[in-house]
Amino acid sequence: MTTTFSYEGMFSARSKETPVSHPRHATFDFAVAYPPPDVVPFDGLVDGLRKGLEREGHDLVYYTERNGNEALREFTAQKLANDRGISATPDEVFMTAGSGEANFVLIRALSDPGDTVITEQYVYVGTLNQLMNHGINVVGTPIDDQGIIPEALDELMTDLTAQGKKPKFLYTIPEHQNPTGTTMPTARRKQVIDICHKHEVPILEDDCYVDLRFDGEAQEAYASLDTTGMVMHVASYSKLLVPGLRLGYFVAPEEVTNRAVGFRSSGTANHFASLAVEGYLTDHLQDHKDDLAGSLGPKANAMVTSLGENFGGTGATWAVPQGGCYTWLTMPEGTPMDELVDEAFDAGVGYLPGANFAPNGDGQNCARLCFAYETPENNRDGIARLAEFLDGKGYMKSAPAD
Numbered sequence: 176m177t178t179t180f181s182y183e184g185m186f187s188a189r190s191k192e193t194p195v196s197h198p199r200h201a202t203f204d205f206a207v208a209y210p211p212p213d214v215v216p217f218d219g220l221v222d223g224l225r226k227g228l229e230r231e232g233h234d235l236v237y238y239t240e241r242n243g244n245e246a247l248r249e250f251t252a253q254k255l256a257n258d259r260g261i262s263a264t265p266d267e268v269f270m271t272a273g274s275g276e277a278n279f280v281l282i283r284a285l286s287d288p289g290d291t292v293i294t295e296q297y298v299y300v301g302t303l304n305q306l307m308n309h310g311i312n313v314v315g316t317p318i319d320d321q322g323i324i325p326e327a328l329d330e331l332m333t334d335l336t337a338q339g340k341k342p343k344f345l346y347t348i349p350e351h352q353n354p355t356g357t358t359m360p361t362a363r364r365k366q367v368i369d370i371c372h373k374h375e376v377p378i379l380e381d382d383c384y385v386d387l388r389f390d391g392e393a394q395e396a397y398a399s400l401d402t403t404g405m406v407m408h409v410a411s412y413s414k415l416l417v418p419g420l421r422l423g424y425f426v427a428p429e430e431v432t433n434r435a436v437g438f439r440s441s442g443t444a445n446h447f448a449s450l451a452v453e454g455y456l457t458d459h460l461q462d463h464k465d466d467l468a469g470s471l472g473p474k475a476n477a478m479v480t481s482l483g484e485n486f487g488g489t490g491a492t493w494a495v496p497q498g499g500c501y502t503w504l505t506m507p508e509g510t511p512m513d514e515l516v517d518e519a520f521d522a523g524v525g526y527l528p529g530a531n532f533a534p535n536g537d538g539q540n541c542a543r544l545c546f547a548y549e550t551p552e553n554n555r556d557g558i559a560r561l562a563e564f565l566d567g568k569g570y571m572k573s574a575p576a577d
């Protein structure tokens with residue numbers, strides 16, 4: 176658009192120039208954050224939509240109730256009870272435009288610019304940006320291959336409080352974490368709950384990958400382990416189905432929900448998409464989860480096996496995920512995965528540099544690799560290509576023997 180009016184000097188203090196990005200796909204695209212495209216149930220969603228429209232299509236002329244379509248809230252409350260042991264009435268389920276909006280409104284309800292919030296040492300970049308754009312002091316708590324290290328969290332909360340920076344809440348992705356691919360065992364979650372009670376810090380639990388498990392058992396949700404109302408639970412239909420639906424939800428105590436509502440970006444969650452989701456999942460939830468697991472398992476296995484074959488003995492480590500979309504590659508210190516990202520893309524491999532996810536400014540030698548999007552063959556070959564590229568750059572030396 177050619178314009179003559181100038182907005183110079185009129186922008187808000189927190190507005191940041193963010194050019195529209197045009198996603199580019201590498202030959203082996205491990206940078207994306209999509210669930211597997213091969214199991215998207217297009218026909219099932221269309222059938223579900225038709226069923227919903229026949230039942231209540233005439234209601235599309237109205238805005239739905241403020242917390243979203245009733246049939247989908249009923250389904251979601253039942254799913255939370257069956258899958259996560261969380262007890263919530265349909266009225267306590269709040270539908271949002273993806274879990275991104277759920278996180279956004281809860282962040283806004285609970286924090287002001289200058290406040291401190293704790294996240295895992297590496298955290299989903301969307302939430303990190305939401306926090307930072309709001310002027311939050313984000314502090315990452317140390318993790319290992321089982322997620323948050325409880326003792327380190329306790330120490331961090333004590334230190335921050337002593338400095339007058341008592342955290343407003345802990346944001347955590349305990350199941351198939353984005354970006355690190357780890358799941359926190361129930362025992363650790365219980366320790367974290369005790370620590371949070373001790374410090375009087377609530378928990379914002381982001382469970383958006385829970386349906387994408389292909390190995391082992393889901394660990395108990397924070398929101399089922401704690402019944403005092405200290406946990407706010409967020410989840411999504413983006414990863415179980417597709418992000419394009421823009422449907423997520425949260426369950427929180429009424430006093431929190433009533434504050435969060437005021438920060439919504441639009442009236443109510445997408446009614447049209449809600450009909451499709453409820454219509455499809457009511458009859459197909461388990462089948463669809465089985466399809467997802469059948470697709471994700473071999474893809475993860477191909478990537479992890481190829482990591483072993485190509486990165487074994489170099490001092491690199493990686494997560495062996497039981498679900499979700501990601502593994503996390505940690506190269507030896509000094510491997511600048513952030514600086515190498517464009518050259519790796521030109522060599523055919525897309526990944527996201529670890530530093531993008533790091534509130535504390537570390538992670539330069541790490542990369543998030545998505546195994547969900549490409550085929551198992553491409554996962555195998557793409558990892559081999561990444562190793563070849565890094566070798567060409569001189570970063571694939573054998574690790575010294577212990």
Ligand SMILES: Cc1ncc(COP(=O)(O)O)c(C=O)c1O
Nearest residue numbers: 208273274275299353411413423
């Ligand atoms: C941990 C986590 N939370 C929230 C989201 C936002 O997803 P959506 O808004 O599509 O539900 C994502 C997307 O990648 C995510 O990884």
